[in-house]
Amino acid sequence: MKNEYLLLTPGPLSTSETVREAMLKDWCTWDDDYNKDIVEVIRTKLTRLATKQAGYTSVLMQGSGTASVEATIGSAITPKGKLLVVDNGAYGARIAQIADYLNIETHVIAPGEISRPNLDEIASILEQDIAITHVAIVHCETTTGMLNPIEALIKLAKQHDKTVILDAMSSFGGIPMDIGELGIDFMISSANKCIQGVPGFGFVVAKQSELEKCQGQGRSLSLDLYDQWHCMEVNHGKWRFTSPTHTVRAFYQALLELEQEGGIEARFNRYQTNQKTLVEGMRSLGFRTLLNDDLHSPIITSFYSPEHSDYQFKAFYNRLKEQGFVIYPGKVSNADCFRIGNIGDVYPSDIERLISAVKNAMYWELA
Numbered sequence: 001m002k003n004e005y006l007l008l009t010p011g012p013l014s015t016s017e018t019v020r021e022a023m024l025k026d027w028c029t030w031d032d033d034y035n036k037d038i039v040e041v042i043r044t045k046l047t048r049l050a051t052k053q054a055g056y057t058s059v060l061m062q063g064s065g066t067a068s069v070e071a072t073i074g075s076a077i078t079p080k081g082k083l084l085v086v087d088n089g090a091y092g093a094r095i096a097q098i099a100d101y102l103n104i105e106t107h108v109i110a111p112g113e114i115s116r117p118n119l120d121e122i123a124s125i126l127e128q129d130i131a132i133t134h135v136a137i138v139h140c141e142t143t144t145g146m147l148n149p150i151e152a153l154i155k156l157a158k159q160h161d162k163t164v165i166l167d168a169m170s171s172f173g174g175i176p177m178d179i180g181e182l183g184i185d186f187m188i189s190s191a192n193k194c195i196q197g198v199p200g201f202g203f204v205v206a207k208q209s210e211l212e213k214c215q216g217q218g219r220s221l222s223l224d225l226y227d228q229w230h231c232m233e234v235n236h237g238k239w240r241f242t243s244p245t246h247t248v249r250a251f252y253q254a255l256l257e258l259e260q261e262g263g264i265e266a267r268f269n270r271y272q273t274n275q276k277t278l279v280e281g282m283r284s285l286g287f288r289t290l291l292n293d294d295l296h297s298p299i300i301t302s303f304y305s306p307e308h309s310d311y312q313f314k315a316f317y318n319r320l321k322e323q324g325f326v327i328y329p330g331k332v333s334n335a336d337c338f339r340i341g342n343i344g345d346v347y348p349s350d351i352e353r354l355i356s357a358v359k360n361a362m363y364w365e366l367a
Ligand SMILES: *Cc1c(COP(=O)(O)O)cnc(C)c1O
Pocket: 010, 011, 064, 065, 066, 067, 091, 138, 140, 141, 142, 167, 168, 169, 170, 190
């Protein structure tokens, strides 16, 4: 089955036909050919993709990416702990919201949606607020496409001996990083982002000694990160509760395809070319990006909506969809934007076709 349109949305995204075909078989969740040969291989591959350092492990968790964020926040922080959260977009705000639901004390730094956090401010907060035990930040803020300065921020957090949680949902697999070298304790991502799988589960790659400290700390049974990990670890890839077998099998295929492409570095190069082609093409049609180029990730780009009185997102969206492209509405609170993602089974030639389609769809210019 071919797709009728390309999803230029950062999750779910366009997957390859072979990833989708991998879902056409049913799997038995107590057999080795599922647990040992699929789940365990995935866990090992994920850990290796995340770091060359020893002492890291991974755990898969049912649900969308947010469930894995919630499992991590709810399991890693004790009742006496306090979380410093950088909120410069909807996903940073969501981490703070999760902490709020779980009655975890937070210190939120909100520099606004189009700015990076001020490191001097964070340094002084870490010095003054000694109750803080954990620091959480989003790597690529998918709200805008902002790439946050995680290296410098994590360095600061580590100087103050804090546990670091990174939401790398929309960057892991698409942007090279070594979480061990960076000093990350918990890194969260999901199946349907840069690994190019289908939705259904998330995963956490964690420093094993930190994950082991989570024993007995989970605030919810189904989102107990330690218990989930422990079950997989002891029972060779067995999930505690029904595992999303078809999604997991498709993810395994997606990991093989990442290797065939040449690994994360090669995928990063493709995404970067996609994003540059997108921005150049859109600028040539008169569109402006929300963020300055130096703040940008190669994942998703926010563009200001045209100011023409005839412009309506829905009509623009429909005209693009008719031509085989699906884009995203904007998500920032104080500017009228739309977003175009360039991750997934998407290539520079697709982006070139998109630019022609956008030109055709600019009905307000013709009016
Ligand atoms: C996609 C995404 C999430 C998780 O979203 P879900 O809808 O729960 O899958 C979290 N953080 C970031 C930065 C994301 O891009």
